[in-house]
Amino acid sequence: MRVLIQILKNFACISLIIITVSCETDITDDISLASSPPKLVINGGLERSVNTPLSSQEFRLTTTNNFLSDDPNPIISDAIVSITDGTTVWGFNHQGNGVYSNSDITLQLTKNYTITIDWNGDTYKGSDTLNEVPKFDDFFAVFEEGTIFSPEGYFLKFNSTDPINVKNYYYNRLFRNGEFLISPDPGNSQNLITSDEFFDGKQRTNVDINGEINFQLGETATGQQLGISKNYFDYLFELFTQTGNTGISFGGNPPPATIRSNVINTTIPSNRAVGFFYVVDIEEKSLLIEE
Amino acid sequence: MKLYTSILFGLFFATIQAQENFTLSGYVMDASSGESLWGVNIIVGTNQGTITNDYGFYSITLKKGTYTVEFSSLGFKTITKKIVINGNVKLNFEMEEDTAALDEVVITSSKASRNLKSTEMSVISIKPAIMKKLPTGLGEVDLVKSIQLLPGVSSVSEGSSGFNVRGGSADQNLVLLDEATIYNASHLLGFFSVFNADAVKDVKLYKGAIPATFGGRLSSVLDIKQREGNTKEFNGELGLGLISSRALIEGPIGKGKNDEGKGSYLLAGRRSYIDVFAPLIDDFKDTKLFFYDVNLKANYDLNDKNHLFLSGYFGRDSFEIDKVFGNTYGNGSATLRWTSELSDKLFFQTSAIYSDYEYQVDVLTSGSEFRWKSNIENYNFKPRLSYFISSGNTLRIGADFTYYNFNPGEISALNNSSTTAQDFQDKKALEIASYVDFENKISDKLSLQYGIRLSNFSRLGNETITQYANGSPLTYNPTLDTFEENAVIGRTNFDSGSGIENFNNIEPRASARYLWNNTTSLKASYNRNYQYLHLISNSTSATPLDIWTPSGPYLKPQYSDQFALGYFKTLKNKAYDFSVEAYYKDLRDVTDFVDGADLLFQKNIETQIVQGKGRAYGLELQLNKNYGKLTGWASYTLAKSERQVTGINNNTYYPSNNDQTHELSIVGVYKLNDRWDFGANFVYGSGKPVTYPTGKFEQNGLIVADYEGRNSNRLPAFHRLDLSATLNPKKGKNGKWIFSIGNVYNKQNAATIFFRERVNEVNDVNIPTGKTEASKFSFLGIVPSVTYEFKF
Known part of the structure; x- marks a missing residue:
């Protein structure tokens, strides 16, 4: 619902193909990009799931590297990380491969959680709030024919009722046989996240978890509806807009800019961190795709 | 207001010093069609002269x-005529088309002397x-693309009809079609x-030195006049192209003197037919894509001194993918004008204009089908x-006087979807500008044109205005280098017609x-312009979803x-003319958008x-180069445009988009013989x-780019060559x-x-x-095209 620009971009591609001889060339090997000094990256956050509780909370810390580098992002193993809800402090220890975890923390609705990261002489802080997510009223898979925007196959769908007079922000996640799946699609900023601005208090029906990703018979399909904060919604909106960018200048192509993290370097603010420290509530269901 | 009146009176008294002078006045028309001709140079003796105005009056x-x-x-x-002046003389002239000259001359000597x-x-x-002689990138004669070949005007991107003038953004151009x-x-x-070259009579672009008669945009005025139609006989024209076809009819209205019409009409239309071919490609069989436009013009002589004109334009683009998406957008405008020659020295004109731009988007994804509609209307x-x-x-x-109604958008559910209907508040405004413009010849060598425009812009109710903490929707946080939205602390309702905010400039x-x-002249100019409308678009090029x-x-x-x-110079008896212009432009309060701005479906646009x-x-x-078998021009622009x-x-400061x-640009037209003309343009930029x-990092399973600063890199330079050949019909034959x-x-x-991140396609995902x-990404590779034109 948020922005149709992505659709418009597809529209641009189509009309271009029809009216002109357009052409895309891979120039990865012909271009060299400058790199800024490595920045702290936080990838992950805290997740509360009533249906399938997590045994521990974890996220990953790395640094940025050159955009065209084939190397993975270098991990950070020497950070000191803690999270607090204002009264209790939980320490997070490095488990290897940049992953930090803690198994004592129990998340509570409406609480605000603050992360503190000490790394490389600087202190970084960021916080997010846990917002309750409504249940699925129904959860099912439907077979659909392909269109120019989506493939053919089984698609996960749900019905869910939005709580009235509360501002809700949603993010849908999809798993195939337990593996998280996402496609850098132009429609993500419209299809994977949404606010209840236009359906406050109403039931939504036949909502796609992810209309880009199909399932075949015999696969286990897991869908999640996440209750997220407005800040995380805004962050994801920018993130999906940028990662879904098809590179065509019409149909709305905002000048690219860094996506502001909620994790702030309190020692030297201009030494920014990237990524978002989120706290989310999850409604999750799974089913086996059958005829 | 006092200042204004005293300037007016001052000017009148300074100039009304009746001498033993007489007035030569009249209209100049095209001999073949009877249409009035504007911009005709009238030179009297050695050092006096004037030009005809927009209605052919001099x-x-x-x-x-x-x-x-x-x-x-x-x-x-x-x-050339000898005229004896011993009283007020009224003379109308008909000028014959110089077909030979038209073929040879790209920029005639009359223009060279005008420039001078x-x-x-x-x-x-x-x-x-x-324009019709120049090669076309996509096989359609295009007014804006022809203008882009001149110095100081650049294209927003290759093949685009959006243009930038002297480092200004695309929304700083005032585009007028018969004043609308x-x-x-x-x-x-x-x-x-959107301009159909068949229906266009004349095009003028002011890049600077904008006279006080125009206002409302910072960078330029593109003033387009439609043809009026033939007052002498009925004419028809058909043009068949690969992308679109067009038709035009024109003819006299009523019976006047010399068997000529008391007026004339012109009706022209175009429609593209890309959509006709779309079903041939399997992927696009459910896709519709086309545009059409219609131009209408009529004029009628009430008597010798009073004329009425009616002019209209209507155009739409339509795009639809069955069960997925639909979009239509376009402009419509109507102008009714009355001109009156009050005396041989006083000419009065007045126009009433309506103009509308609207777009509509239908999203047809199952479960949340809805329609989004937005438009801007003005009465002028x-x-x-x-x-x-x-x-x-x-x-x-x-x-x-302009009254605006902006409808930022309304949403309605389609197919009984759960989408809640919404109507964003309309915004209303009244703009009143008054002006004085004086062309003043000080001596044979020195001429001045000066004037003043007083503009007033008022935002009017009915509207509810949101009040923010700190009196502003956004506050800049220097520590984080980011804008933070301020809390909403209240809402004020303004009744219908009451003033919300008022600007006087x-x-x-x-x-x-x-x-x-x-052969040489020097010129200088200064102008200040105000722009009260802002285009809400964070794309570098125009999109159909633009909101003003x-x-x-x-x-x-x-x-x-x-x-x-x-510096203007004519060479070799006006066979060549040369000009150099330098400009400096200072822009204030130009709009940009916060990083990651969300502009569409945005109720509180001020927060972005x-x-x-x-x-x-x-x-x-x-x-x-103005004469000879080969004519044309070369132009070069060296420029810089920055924003802070x-x-x-x-x-x-960073380079603007x-x-x-x-x-x-190098443009040449070569006339080989009576039948063949060739044209070429080469462009380098x-x-x-x-x-x-x-930098890059991972987030949510995707690779994300990190950026520092804005616009610190450059695309590679571009260049291209376009060629054209025109085969004119044999004498007495038709068809080109x-x-x-x-x-x-x-x-x-x-x-x-x-x-971007590389992807693997697995099961279409x-x-x-x-x-x-x-x-x-490049488009517009080599594009051959052919058009056939004939008259009936």
């Missing part, structure tokens, strides 16, 4: 005596007859402009009085021409000051907009600014073939270079790989 005051009067205009045979002698500078004019504002001048995502009333005081001295006073305009000698929004409590009007100097300043300067050189906006690029350092990533090849050597110019790539 008036010149002369002392008693016998004079040689010369009438000259682009593409017409020059008329007029106080106008920074002005470009181009005739449809010339056109808000979106492009078809098919900017590949074609423009009276003007021209007083032809004496040779070289003309006073124009007038006013522009003074816009001085002045230019001077000094004739150094018979008015200045108001949280959005200041933009303004600019431009200084320009010019930031305003900053800009500067643009440059040097423009042009050499025209808090919160962007660490608060320092349209900054282009070098731009070179340095790359526009872009922002490349400075126009062959054109766009981008002859198939140069794959980069339209964009973008960076793009799965990210964790690897990155850079990709260049």
Whole structure:
């Protein structure tokens, strides 16, 4: 619902193909990009799931590297990380491969959680709030024919009722046989996240978890509806807009800019961190795709 | 107001010193069609002259005596007459088309002498007859693309009909079609402009030295006049092209003197038929895509001195993918004008104009089908009085009243979906401008044109305005280098018609021409312009989803000051002419958007907009060859355009999106014989600014780019060559073939270079790989086209 620009971009591609001889060339090997000094990256956050509780909370810390580098992002193993809800402090220890975890923390609705990261002489802080997510009223898979925007196959769908007079922000996640799946699609900023601005208090029906990703018979399909904060919604909106960018200048192509993290370097603010420290509530269901 | 009246009276009293002078006045028309001709040079004796106004009217005051009067205009045979002045003389002239000249002459000597002698500078004019001789990139004669070949004007991107003038952004151009504002001048995502060359009589672009009679945009005025139609006989024309076809009919209305009509009409239409071919490609069988437009013009002589004109335009683009998406957009406008010759020295004109731009988007994804509609309407009333005081001295006073209604959007559910209907508040505004413009000949060498425009813009209710903490929707946080939204602390309702916010501004305009000698002149100009409307679009090019929004409590009007100097020279008896212009433009309160701005379906647009300043300067050189078998021009522009906006690029100046350092165009038309004409353009331009990533990181299973600053990289330079050949019919025969090849050597110019994560396609799904790539997107490779035209 948020922005149709992505659709418009597809529209641009189509009309271009029809009216002109357009052409895309891979120039990865012909271009060299400058790199800024490595920045702290936080990838992950805290997740509360009533249906399938997590045994521990974890996220990953790395640094940025050159955009065209084939190397993975270098991990950070020497950070000191803690999270607090204002009264209790939980320490997070490095488990290897940049992953930090803690198994004592129990998340509570409406609480605000603050992360503190000490790394490389600087202190970084960021916080997010846990917002309750409504249940699925129904959860099912439907077979659909392909269109120019989506493939053919089984698609996960749900019905869910939005709580009235509360501002809700949603993010849908999809798993195939337990593996998280996402496609850098132009429609993500419209299809994977949404606010209840236009359906406050109403039931939504036949909502796609992810209309880009199909399932075949015999696969286990897991869908999640996440209750997220407005800040995380805004962050994801920018993130999906940028990662879904098809590179065509019409149909709305905002000048690219860094996506502001909620994790702030309190020692030297201009030494920014990237990524978002989120706290989310999850409604999750799974089913086996059958005829 | 006092200042205004005293200036007016001062001017009148200074000039009304009745001498033993008489007035020569009348109209100049095209002999074949009877249409009035504007911009005709009238030269009396050696050092007096005037030009016809927009309606072909001229008036010149002369002392008693016998004079040689010369009438000259682009593409017409020059008329030279001896006229005895011993009283007021009224003479109408008909000028015959100079077909030979039209074929040979791209820019005639009359224009060369006009460039030399007029106080106008920074002005470009181009005739449809010339546009039609030039190669077309996509096989459609395109007015805006022809203008882009001239110095100081650049294209927003290759093949686009969006244009930037002297470092200004695309929304700073005032586009007028018979005085009606056109808000979106492009078809098919900017590949074609909405103006049908068949229906266009004349085009004039003011890049600077904008006279006080125009206002409302910072960078330029594109003034397009539609043809009026043939008053003598019925005519029809058909043009068949690969992308679109067009038809035109024109003819006289009523019976007047000499068996000629008392008026005339013209009706022209175009429709593209790309959609006809779409079903042939399986992937696009459910896709519809087309545009059409209709131009109408009629005029009627009430009597010798009073004329009525009616002019209209209606165009739509339509795009639909069955069960997925639909989009239509377009402009509509209507102008009713009355001109009256009050006396041989006083000319009055007034226009009532309606203009509308709207778009509609249907999203047909199952479960949340809805329709989004937005439009901008304006009602305009423009009276003007021209007083032809004496040779070289003309006073124009007038006013522009414009009432705007902006509908930022309304949403309605389709197919009983759960989407809640919503209607964003309309915004209403009234703009009143009054002006005085005076052309003043000081001596044979020195002429001035100066004036003042007083503009008033009021935002009117009914509207509810949101109040924010700190009195502003956004506060800049210097520590985080980001804008934070302020809390909403209340809402104020303004009743219908009550004033919400009011702006009053003074816009001085002045230019001077000094004739150094018979072949050389020097010019200088200054002008200040205010712009009260802002285009809400964070794309570099025009999109159909553009929304205009008015200045108001949280959005200041933009303004600019431009200084320009010019050197104009004719060579070899006007066979060549050469000009150099330098300009400096200072822009204030120009709009930009916060990083990651969300502009569509945005109720509180003020939370997404930031305003900053800009500067643009440059040097423009042009050499025209006016006679001979080979005619044409070469133009070169060296320019810089920068912006400074808090919160962007660490608060320092950065190159604006349209900054282009070098731009070179070479245009030639060669007449081989009576049947074959050839045309060529070569264009070179340095790359526009872009922002490349400075790092990558992972988030949510996707690779994300990190950026520092804005526009610190450049696309590669582009160049292309277009060729055309026209096969004219044999004498007495009908039918003309126009062959054109766009981008002859198939140069794959980069339209964009973008960076993304590589994907693997598995079962039609793009799965990210964790690897990155850079990709260049180019369109408009070699495009051959053919058009067939015939008259009936």
